[in-house]
Amino acid sequence: MWPVRRKDKRDDIIMPKIEINKERCKGCRLCVVYCPKGCIRLEDFINKRGVHPVLFLDKDKKCTGCSFCAIMCPDMCIEVYK
Amino acid sequence: MSKILSKPKSMKDSSTHYCAGCGHGIVHRLICEIIDELGIREETIGIAPVGCAVIAYDYWNFDVTEAAHGRVPAVATGIKRVAPENIVFGYQGDGDLAAIGTAEIVHAANRGENITIIFVNNAVYGMTGGQMAPTTMLKQKTATTPLGRDQKTHGFPLKVCELLSVLPGVSYAERVSIHSPQNIIKAKKAIKRAFQNQIDGVGFSIVEVLSQCPTYIGLSPEDSVKWVAETMIKEYPLGVFR
Ligand SMILES: Cc1ncc(C[n+]2csc(CCOP(=O)(O)OP(=O)(O)O)c2C)c(N)n1
Ligand code: SF4
Ligand code: SF4
Numbered sequence: 369m370w371p372v373r374r375k376d377k378r379d380d381i382i383m384p385k386i387e388i389n390k391e392r393c394k395g396c397r398l399c400v401v402y403c404p405k406g407c408i409r410l411e412d413f414i415n416k417r418g419v420h421p422v423l424f425l426d427k428d429k430k431c432t433g434c435s436f437c438a439i440m441c442p443d444m445c446i447e448v449y450k
Numbered sequence: 451m452s453k454i455l456s457k458p459k460s461m462k463d464s465s466t467h468y469c470a471g472c473g474h475g476i477v478h479r480l481i482c483e484i485i486d487e488l489g490i491r492e493e494t495i496g497i498a499p500v501g502c503a504v505i506a507y508d509y510w511n512f513d514v515t516e517a518a519h520g521r522v523p524a525v526a527t528g529i530k531r532v533a534p535e536n537i538v539f540g541y542q543g544d545g546d547l548a549a550i551g552t553a554e555i556v557h558a559a560n561r562g563e564n565i566t567i568i569f570v571n572n573a574v575y576g577m578t579g580g581q582m583a584p585t586t587m588l589k590q591k592t593a594t595t596p597l598g599r600d601q602k603t604h605g606f607p608l609k610v611c612e613l614l615s616v617l618p619g620v621s622y623a624e625r626v627s628i629h630s631p632q633n634i635i636k637a638k639k640a641i642k643r644a645f646q647n648q649i650d651g652v653g654f655s656i657v658e659v660l661s662q663c664p665t666y667i668g669l670s671p672e673d674s675v676k677w678v679a680e681t682m683i684k685e686y687p688l689g690v691f692r
Contacts, residue, residue, distance in 0.1 A: 384451075396471035396664075396671040402631060419470065436631040438455045442475030443465060448455040 384433025384450040386424050393445045395419030399437035405430040408437055421445075458482035460491050462511045471671020473661030473678075474503050476628050477570055478510070480638045481539070484645055485512065494537045495529055497522045501543035502576040502663075520551020523558035526565045537648055539566040544585040545575040548608050552584075555614070559654050562619030566644045567656040569610060572663035573682060580666030584608035587685055592666070607685050611658050615691035621653035623691040627660040629679040660686055 386408075393415065399422055400408045407430055410420040422445075424431075433450035457463075460482035468474050485491050491512050498506040500519035507514035517525040522540035530538040547555050547569050558565065574592055575581040581594040585607055589598040599607075611623045622644060626637035637659055644655035660682050662674040669677055 392465045394470035398471055398671055398675065401672045433454065434631075435455045439631040439634050440476070442468065442470075442472055442479075444457040444461060444475070444479055446455075447453055447457075449451050450454045 383429055384431050384448070385426070386431070386437060387447045387449070388422055388424060389445040390421040391415055391417070392443055393417075393419070393421035394443055395421055396442065397422070398440040398442070399446060402436045402440045404434065404436060405432065407431045458486045460485040460494075460511050462509055464508055466509055467505070468502060469663075469665045471662065471664045471674065472502070472576075473572060473628050473659070473663070474570060476634060477541075477568065477637075477659050477661060478503075478506065480634070480641055481541070481568060482510065484638065484642045487642070488645060488649070490537050490645070490649070493535065494539070495533070497525050497529070497538070497540045499540070499542040499546040500577070501546045503541055503543060503570070504577065506541060520546050520549070521554055522546065522551065523554040523563070523565070523567065526567075527558055527561070527563045530563060530565050534564075537566075537645065539568060539645065539648075541568050542570070543576065544569070544571045544573065544583045544610075545578075545581075548584040548610055555610070555656075556617075559614045559656065560617045560619045562621070562653045564648055564651055564653050565655075566648045567654075568641060568644070569656055569658045570661045571610070571658050571682075571686065572661045572667075573607075574663050574666045576663045576666055580663075580668075585610075585686075587681060591668075609686065611656070611686075611691040614656060619654055620656070620692050622647055622655040623658075624656075625658040625660065625686060625688050625691065627678060627683060627688055629660070629662070629675045629683075658686075660688075 407426040438446035496514040526540045582592040647655040664674040
């Protein structure tokens with residue numbers, strides 16, 4: 369039987385990610401503009417504030433966890449994991 | 451995997467009333483991160499201005515009071531003198547500090563009060579609807595200068611750091627900007643130094659932060675940030691003035 373490859377710590381280490389508070393987000397797009405890897409874009413839906421919040425989309429695993437998005441966000445909507 | 455960046459403890463969970471992209475939120479967060487890092491949340495007393503940041507006490511998770519328009523340095527002086535063991539900082543906009551409150555800031559600085567002032571210069575009165583501030587750029591259109599600021603009628607942009615830097619009471623005056631992640635990191639260093647100075651009893655410290663008011667600069671958040679980088683910095687050079 370092939371050993372089942374369990375998700376281990378290393379998987380996480382090489383895949384930094386961000387989490388976005390979509391109800392808090394004001395859709396200012398500063399994170400979109402300042403992400404050097406183009407990993408953030410606008411959602412299709414509209415949140416309770418009446419704006420399109422942002423979405424983290426990193427299919428190619430480009431995110432380096434540089435935190436530029438969270439540093440630029442005026443509303444503390446982004447948490448960065450690395 | 452661990453969280454490397456999230457909301458500081460000194461910041462409440464409430465979301466702010468600021469317009470999308472407004473620089474006040476960034477400056478609020480920097481102050482809170484610094485208070486967390488210095489471990490002074492229990493000792494800190496903030497003074498909110500009149501201006502868009504008037505209800506900063508709803509966002510900051512430490513003691514905060516509010517001063518009449520422009521009177522932040524006077525209130526900070528009083529609090530610091532009766533409670534010298536507390537860390538007292540004032541937060542002011544450019545209408546608050548550089549127009550109605552010019553006398554208060556000059557004299558607090560000249561007395562060398564051991565307080566910290568964070569001065570958010572967004573080149574306009576935000577709260578009242580985008581009127582000209584003393585810091586408005588020449589040719590900048592505002593609600594009260596619809597044809598653009600003209601020095602013959604309205605005078606020149608007021609350079610607060612340069613002005614205060616000649617006063618012997620001032621220990622530290624630096625101008626920073628928040629138009630990019632790199633600059634935000636530099637701004638944080640400057641604000642931290644201004645707090646550390648007070649802890650060390652060094653004296654009066656002021657950090658002027660060039661910031662964007664997308665609503666009354668009349669640009670999108672990203673273009674207003676570029677405007678700060680391209681237009682404001684030319685008039686207001688960054689650096690340590692004292
Ligand atoms: C004694 C007094 N005069 C005038 C006002 C009206 N007023 C409220 S906020 C403000 C200017 C605020 O501008 P600024 O300090 O640049 O802060 P911003 O809103 O841009 O953050 C003025 C003139 C007032 N509240 N009290
Ligand atoms: S910077 Fe913050 S508020 Fe602005 S779009 Fe990004 S997550 Fe939303
Ligand atoms: S009016 Fe300007 S300073 Fe006031 S919250 Fe809106 S963007 Fe910020």
